[in-house]
Amino acid sequence: MIVRLRPLALIVVLLLLWQITVSRAPAHILPTPWAVAIGMGELLQHGLLLKYVVASLFRVTWGFVLAVVLAVPLGLVIGWNRRADMAFNPLIQVLRPISPLAWIPIAILWFGVGDLAAIFLIFLGCFFPLLLTSINAVQNIPAVYLNAGRNFGLSPAAVVARVLFPAVIPQLIVGMRITLGVGWLVVVAAEMIAVNSGLGFLIVDARNAGDRYDLVVAGMVIIGLIGLMLDIGMRSLQQLKSLRWSYSED
Amino acid sequence: MASPKLQAEHIHTAFMRDGKSMPVLQDINLEVADGEFVCLLGPSGCGKSTLLSTMAGFLSPSSGEIKIDGQVVRGPDPRRIFVFQERGVFPWLTVEGNIAFGLFRLDEAERKKRVAHYVKMVGLEGFEKAYPAALSGGMKQRLEVARALAVNPDMLFLDEPFGALDSITRLTMRGELLRIWEAERKTIIFVTHDIDEAVQLSDRVVLLSARPATIQQIVHIDIPHPRDISSARYLELRDGIFKQIGLAHRL
Numbered sequence: 089m090i091v092r093l094r095p096l097a098l099i100v101v102l103l104l105l106w107q108i109t110v111s112r113a114p115a116h117i118l119p120t121p122w123a124v125a126i127g128m129g130e131l132l133q134h135g136l137l138l139k140y141v142v143a144s145l146f147r148v149t150w151g152f153v154l155a156v157v158l159a160v161p162l163g164l165v166i167g168w169n170r171r172a173d174m175a176f177n178p179l180i181q182v183l184r185p186i187s188p189l190a191w192i193p194i195a196i197l198w199f200g201v202g203d204l205a206a207i208f209l210i211f212l213g214c215f216f217p218l219l220l221t222s223i224n225a226v227q228n229i230p231a232v233y234l235n236a237g238r239n240f241g242l243s244p245a246a247v248v249a250r251v252l253f254p255a256v257i258p259q260l261i262v263g264m265r266i267t268l269g270v271g272w273l274v275v276v277a278a279e280m281i282a283v284n285s286g287l288g289f290l291i292v293d294a295r296n297a298g299d300r301y302d303l304v305v306a307g308m309v310i311i312g313l314i315g316l317m318l319d320i321g322m323r324s325l326q327q328l329k330s331l332r333w334s335y336s337e338d
Numbered sequence: 339m340a341s342p343k344l345q346a347e348h349i350h351t352a353f354m355r356d357g358k359s360m361p362v363l364q365d366i367n368l369e370v371a372d373g374e375f376v377c378l379l380g381p382s383g384c385g386k387s388t389l390l391s392t393m394a395g396f397l398s399p400s401s402g403e404i405k406i407d408g409q410v411v412r413g414p415d416p417r418r419i420f421v422f423q424e425r426g427v428f429p430w431l432t433v434e435g436n437i438a439f440g441l442f443r444l445d446e447a448e449r450k451k452r453v454a455h456y457v458k459m460v461g462l463e464g465f466e467k468a469y470p471a472a473l474s475g476g477m478k479q480r481l482e483v484a485r486a487l488a489v490n491p492d493m494l495f496l497d498e499p500f501g502a503l504d505s506i507t508r509l510t511m512r513g514e515l516l517r518i519w520e521a522e523r524k525t526i527i528f529v530t531h532d533i534d535e536a537v538q539l540s541d542r543v544v545l546l547s548a549r550p551a552t553i554q555q556i557v558h559i560d561i562p563h564p565r566d567i568s569s570a571r572y573l574e575l576r577d578g579i580f581k582q583i584g585l586a587h588r589l
Contacts, residue, residue: 232425236422240416241440242442
């Protein structure tokens with residue numbers, strides 16, 4: 089129990105340090121944690137917090153789900169098929185290093201200011217990491233599993249369903265967990281420019297509308313907390329017994 | 339000899355490496371009788387695993403043919419199961435799931451019966467629901483043998499199956515394999531680089547030279563099972579193979 093409380097204790101100590109340092113600082117460098125808490129309460133009262141959280145989660149969900157639905161099957165096919173790999177690889181390697189943020193002008197050009205532009209950016213941010221994870225996952229399947237599948241007389245479709253798919257699941261779940269984190273990073277940036285709601289918008293708006301740094305930091309704290317919850321959610325997928333094999337082996 | 343179970347006829351295999359053709363197997367000719375236990379013995383890297391993979395249909399020879407029951411081998415077949423060196427059990431399936439893996443053509447009741455029978459045969463009772471990660475190396479190896487036997491193959495190809503086990507488990511596993519072989523009379527082709535293992539297990543030991551592998555000698559092990567590994571005949575055969583291999587390695 090005491091061990092579990094340690095991280096909490098550390099946070100409390102840091103908050104105290106923050107409060108003391110800021111209140112003694114000669115210039116205004118940060119709002120105090122207390123001011124941030126008050127700001128958060130204010131947002132809650134106006135119903136803005138819930139609205140913005142829902143808006144951000146809505147965009148991330150769509151962008152992420154679209155990326156999963158398209159990138160995973162495509163990645164599995166490319167990873168399975170040497171010719172497809174040779175054909176697609178150069179294109180993927182060129183597109184991959186382009187930050188999704190560089191696409192913001194084009195996203196606005198295509199979709200206007202609104203949800204679609206933000207979703208498109210999140211989709212881009214999730215698509216390439218997921219695609220590469222899926223390709224690698226297939227290519228890393230030990231040949232002995234595929235050979236064993238063939239040896240027992242499985243049809244090619246059955247090899248895919250009974251060997252390839254279960255063999256890649258653990259790597260896919262790790263990839264999805266990391267990618268959802270990327271999506272959550274991208275949504276904030278996208279909302280600062282491409283839309284008029286959401287947690288990213290809250291941060292920019294609070295600064296523009298009169299330097300409300302208490303609300304800026306409140307937004308940051310909320311982003312951190314929700315990011316943590318998303319990660320915990322994805323991690324619980326890894327704990328499923330039938331999917332856990334590669335994490336517990338040896 | 340009655341018509342052989344397996345015939346290897348003038349098998350040549352070469353791999354391409356750095357644009358050069360490197361011979362691995364050179365004119366391998368071998369006949370294996372039905373129900374026979376044959377060991378392929380040779381130094382590591384000599385090509386014995388390549389020969390075994392070729393017999394099992396995973397590799398095509400550059401020239402020559404493998405025939406099983408008189409038919410040319412063109413690919414892997416569920417009638418002959420390869421037990422992999424690198425522990426080929428599926429980590430995402432339980433013990434039961436692994437053994438049932440190849441039984442998809444059977445109905446539910448028959449499958450359950452088969453699984454229960456082989457769980458018992460390899461001594462994994464109580465572990466039916468366990469995942470391979472929870473099993474020891476020896477248990478995983480027995481599981482893989484059980485998965486192979488469950489589909490009732492005529493032949494087993496074993497590629498250094500006990501190489502990664504500790505010496506005590508390895509001895510137990512040899513005993514188990516002999517017990518299973520005597521009960522089911524499968525044709526077994528067993529690759530090893532362990533001379534004692536070859537002499538303890540097999541009816542015949544096929545000695546392969548260093549790469550490119552050629553058949554150097556075939557030694558009949560005419561000792562009945564259970565074999566006394568301190569008997570004069572055992573030591574004589576073993577030392578003979580030692581000498582033969584030593585000659586091949588003379589610098």
